[in-house]
Amino acid sequence: MKTRTLKLLVAALSGSLLFASCQKEDDPVVVTPETPADGLFVLNEGTFFANNTTLTYYDAATKTATTDFYRNKNGHGLGDTGNDFIKYGTKFYFVVNVSSYVQVTNSEGVDVKKIDFLGDGGVKREPRYIVPYKNKVLVSSYDGTVAVIDTASLTIDKFITVGSNPEQIAVAGDKLFVANSGGFSYPVFDSTVSVVDLASYTEVHKVKVGKNPGAIVADNAGNVYVACTGNYSDIGPTLVKINAFTHAILKTVDLPVGKMRFNNGLIYATPGYLGDGKVKTINPNTLTVASANFITDGTSVTSPYGIDIDTQNGDIYITDNKNSMSSGEVFCFDNTGKKKFSFATTPGLNPNKVVIIRK
Known part of the structure; x- marks a missing residue:
């Protein structure tokens, strides 16, 4: 989240809906490659302390976008700084960073439960990113923890202690990998990735990587x-490849990367804060740039901010936050880099996450 990182520097600086039993209802939905997307939800994080997170819905049939979908359904906004969200089973899980909670809704976007992320004395944990795992969802928080939420009871089973100010998290096999940024420790930063055993939900290892790890896939x-x-100064950005089984570092290259997605043998990456403004593809074997600009038809994306992929058909969605103060835009490209369509998230600011919907 661009606005979040800049603030830290200043201040110290988803098929048919499947219904099953309580324990099984949140298993991933599987759809065939022939199934077209019915629509898209886009989380617009808004701006810090403005309480203006919004949700845009794009209807594929009518080719129209509606904002704010969440407020229209519930009569109130999503909160302050929506950082991430997923659709898992029959529910949506919205991670709202500054307001410090996870908002859960049903598949129609109607509130089910708000899960507060507060520590001792009501101190905000500031949740960041979310991934699903079996009948749980896992949420990183800036207080140095990962929460384990049970998807049936919608309660927090456990907080796992990891590293400093964790950002993105990724599941590989029966392990969770957590990027510990140390964002509140500028200019020192953290430089580790926590490995969490998902049988016991405990940290079992730390891998030393480059300074200020953030995105992970x-x-x-x-x-x-x-x-x-x-460190935004004399230590530059790097991309690190880790063996998930042995925890060994296989390769490290000097390469600026913001957010990443892996699909069909390639890593798709936004440029990050120190990049050239273009979305690139990366060979995962060599960590070399396969294409310096994924977009092949001349379409201009002002400020690539988020990236998501429809793994059913290979479509790539790139969000554009413009100048962070103007309404954003979402672009859909086919897997050859040609634009299929785009739509504005007006009045939503800083669109950062796209979730594909199939009914």
Whole structure:
């Protein structure tokens, strides 16, 4: 989240809906490659302390976008700084960073429960990113923990202690990999990735990587990739490849990466704060740039902010936050880099996450 990182520097600086039993209702939904997307939800994080997180819905049939979908359904806003969200089973889980809670809704976007993320004395834990695992969802928080939420009871089973100010998290096999940024420790930063055993939900190892790790993604061959931003000064950004089984570092290259997605043998990456403004593809074997600009038809994306992929058909969604103060835009490209469509998230600011919907 761009606005979050800049603030830290100043201040110290988803098929048919499946219904099953309580324990099984949140198993991932599987759809065939022939099934077209019915629509998209886009989380617009808004701006810090403005309480203006919004949710845009794009209807594929009518080719229209509606904002704010969540407020229209519930009569109130999502809160302050929506950082991440997923659809898992029959529910949506919205991670709202500054307001410090996870908002859970049903598949129609109607409130089910708000899960507060507060520590001792009501101190905000500041949740950041979320991933599903079996009948749980796992949420990183800036207080140095990962929460384990049971998807049936919608209660927090446990807080796992990890590293300093964790950012993105990724599941590889029976392990969770957590990028510990140390964002509140500028200019020192953290430089570790926590490995969490998902049988016991405990940290079992730390892998030393580059300074200020943030984005993290797993492939389908037992590897994890970590983007480290550096210290914004004399230590530059790096991309690190880790063997998920042995925890060994397989390769490190000097490469600026913001957010990443892995699909069909390639890593798709936004440029990050120290990049050239273009979305690139990266060879996961060599960590070399396969294409310096994924977009092949000349379409201009002002400020690539988020990236998500429809793994059913290979479509790539790139969110554009413009100048962070103007309404954002979402672009859909096919897997050859040609634009299929785009839509504005007006009045939503800083669109950062796209979730594909199939009914």
